[in-house]
Amino acid sequence: MKIMAKSRTLYDKIWDNHLIQTENNVSLIYIDRHLVHEVTSPQAFEGLREAGRKVHAPKKTIAVPDHNVATTSDRLTNFGSEEGRIQLETLDKNARDFGINYYAVDDIRQGIVHIIGPEQGWTLPGMTIVCGDSHTATHGAFGALAHGIGTSEVEHVLATQTLIQQKSKNMKVEVSGELGNGVTAKDITLTIIGKTGTAGGTGHVIEYCGNAIESLSLEGRMTVCNMAIEGGARAGLIAPDQKTLDYVKGRPNAPKGEKWDKAVKFWKTLFSDPDAYFDKEIFLKAEDIAPVVTWGTSPEDVLPITDFVPSPDNFQGSKVEAAKRSLEYMGLRPGQKLQDIEVDAVFIGSCTNGRIEDLREVEKIVKGKKVKSGIRAMVVPGSGLVKKQAEEEGIANSLKEAGFDWRMPGCSMCLAMNPDQLLPEERCAATSNRNFEGRQGRGGRTHLMSPAMAAAAAITGRLTDVRDI
């Protein structure tokens, strides 16, 4: 009799491949890629030194400064702050002392860690990828199990190339149908969070599927997976397909020759079996997704751009108080038309939307137009290579002519650790991923949206339906 293997999800398969042992419900999993940046790693390296430990697999460890780097052209001499300088210097020293892969700030390949991982071919299907940053979920777009870890775990991975984990539950988010005009990957991912809430995915790994997801480019898929964490999930995944292979092929650290063929053969087995079990399932129709913006201080505060600022009374339980607080912080009143909300600043960039396709979308909207007078509009490419490509394609010129400030790559105003910050009560249309209080600067007010929508807001000076441009 033939023994049938148990049906497994994509997450189950990756988990099984990396499982070293399970004892008392606690598992040790093997890590393929460890991405490191300057903010969450100094204490981990310090821990290694104190214990006299080495980095277990330096070739699988990749470091790049991104969170704290200045985005001005004089950044090699002007660090923004003395503490920032020390943090960069510390990463530099740690990378060299421990012999790990490193893209220094003066390297054209430097950029946001989640942009350069895929760009350099470190991110491959079926891998386990961790980083001391919650947006590590981005790499899930390749069918890799990728998630953020804390600094103690960074130290643990550095020392052992393994991570202590408990297996998460499986959650499926299926988006089927055809996306409407002006609707992008960002609108999909924000709409999902709006529907499930910021804790909707807690304890789960989300697999995004359905033909609307399949229709996205790899860059779009990265945008979707990037915000899995805002939905509370440990990680987001999309099964690899031909588009994935095409994206990966020829990248500097992707396999070549025989190894490539062997890898492709394996990667083609990376999908959820048809009858695999999901603990939670969410279904969305692409036709029901509109260009959206956030109105509050939680990424779940999502509404179609055609809508109105809600009243706290529309909510229940503890969300009533939270909504009240959000509206007060955001300086908005219930019933206000979202499209009447005027902005002071526009931020285009981040690991969510700092890639070349994002910049192309922005160019489409702003080419031949001008940023509304008085608006501070900033573009921060996700990496040196994205910046270079945008300059070669003429995007940089169009954007500069329109009045955008064209910056050096980094995380910048997404988390505002460097001097790129909002002023109190300054309102920003942002392509980043978090609209928390103070996220982009103390008292700053963030509305999250797609690059096209943020570009439209730059032109009109208010939240704008991109379909009207």
Add this chain to the structure above:
Amino acid sequence: MEKFNILEGIAAPMPLINIDTDMLIPKQFLKTIKRTGLGENLFFEMRYDQNGNEIKDFILNKDHYSKASIIVGGANFGCGSSREHAPWALKDFGIKCIISTSFADIFFNNCFKNGILPIIVSEDLHQILLQDAEMETTSIMKIDLENQKIFRNNGNQLDFEVDEFKKYCLLNGLDDIGLTLKSANKISSFEKEYSDKFSWS
């Protein structure tokens, strides 16, 4: 890591939902390369005004609650970034236990790595504990990790669940890396087999 067994202390009520890591410790304090000294900036923007003066209404600025070692917090506590600076700041301030109906995943893990016990309770228990915390006279609680009990000020005992392995590590103040390295042979034989099979990785 410091051992955690019995904690008796003041519980501060913070019923706001989605208390995120940017609230716990804003970005300007992430430039440090140390784990210590973050406590004075815990909840920075809620705790101090633009001029750096304490905001009197903020719970942890009130005389009684400034000595809190427990927070009874709203749902989805610790959402947002993976910054371990959040538990470092809590610990440095003196918080050793957080009670909520739910926690964000990474924050939850980060707490255990720093000797902080996050306890998940039902909505009903949460309401009771929140009410206790709100009154200074009933805000002192005792947490017994070994026996998985919360002792209310009126003597009532409430049970809570905790993962066995995490409990064991907290009770004994164990360092994960040391534990994992006990399996070093297993890791290296796995690694060998793995790199033969997935030669491109």
